[in-house]
Amino acid sequence: MTKKERYEAFVKYFSESYPQPETELQYSNPFELLVAVVLSAQCTDARINKVTPALFRDFPTPEYMASSHFDELFPYIRSVSYPNNKTKHLLALSKKLVEEFNSEIPTTIKELTSLQGVGRKTANVIVSVLYNQPAMAVDTHVFRVSKRLGLVTQTAKTPLEVERQLVKHIPEEYISRAHHWLILHGRYVCLARKPQCEKCEIIHFCKYFEKNKL
DNA sequence: AACTCGGGGCA
DNA sequence: TGCCCAGAGTT
Incomplete structure (x- = not known):
């Protein structure tokens, strides 16, 4: 599976299965x-x-x-x-x-x-x-999950490298949702030491799953 | 690139 | 009590 195909599957997932989260701005200014x-x-x-x-x-x-x-x-x-x-x-x-x-x-x-x-x-x-700018904030969750999925090169060493690759390939209208999803996925499913692949909805285009055949 | 800054949560 | 979590600044 090519990187291009992974991104297409990723975007398809958002457009069909992941609604825009209701992000009530909890701060008054x-x-x-x-x-x-x-x-x-x-x-x-x-x-x-x-x-x-x-x-x-x-x-x-x-x-x-x-x-x-x-x-x-x-x-x-x-x-x-x-x-x-x-x-x-x-x-x-x-x-x-x-x-x-x-x-x-x-x-x-x-x-x-x-x-x-x-x-x-x-x-x-x-x-x-x-x-409302299409910015991708790369924390440890986004960093880890992006590399596991195969959305960025395995050689990416810095958060900035990961950020540049993600914003380059994800359409602007999906950046915010993708960011939100990557963080939650990293926190609750794609854990750092023990990924919960049995809970994961997108193993069909995950490089990590494909490689490790879990 | 490696190190430091520190709390809270939980086993 | 000890392990785990999670960015920015400095050297």
């Missing part, structure tokens, strides 16, 4: 989304959702956050991963938003990644959710 996504690095959504209500209540805008101090902000996010780093990032990030971006959230990957705590993956999530 772009700043909240940015902060939540920065906090999400190496951390589950459930843990983020525990801290965001109080955080956004007391630091609703870049100005409020930029004018606070480490000891004020830290307690709000002490239960997320890497709270020291993220507190520093959020303080520097909010200051930069106020001073260089007129307290608005930038629209380009280049500008977003210039913000502290925002890497390539986070920036892609932002432009995808906030600006």
Whole structure:
């Protein structure tokens, strides 16, 4: 099976079997989304959702956050991963938003990644959710599942390589759905150490399944 | 390319 | 108590 055929089967799967997820935007403004996504690095959504209500209540805008101090902000996010780093990032990030971006959230990957705590993956999530751009945010799930399926070359070493191959071959209108699906599939089915192939709906075009004949 | 930053969940 | 999870920044 060629890579081209895998992509055709992949897109066919989305068009027939995977509806557009109802992604209710759970944040009332772009700043909240940015902060939540920065906090999400190496951390589950459930843990983020525990801290965001109080955080956004007391630091609703870049100005409020930029004018606070480490000891004020830290307690709000002490239960997320890497709270020291993220507190520093959020303080520097909010200051930069106020001073260089007129307290608005930038629209380009280049500008977003210039913000502290925002890497390539986070920036892609932002432009995808906030600006409806067909961006593919490559986390460990997307990275692993894409390679297993055979949607990207087995020699791909960096998330950026995987991202470029995926966006090159998946039609724009399916990028968002594909991203959503790859993450859930990686989390619940295509597990890192023990793939649950018996639960998988798309073994008919999976390179990993084909090779290992599970 | 390898290392560091740290919590929570769960066996 | 110890293993597992999961990106950005720095060297």
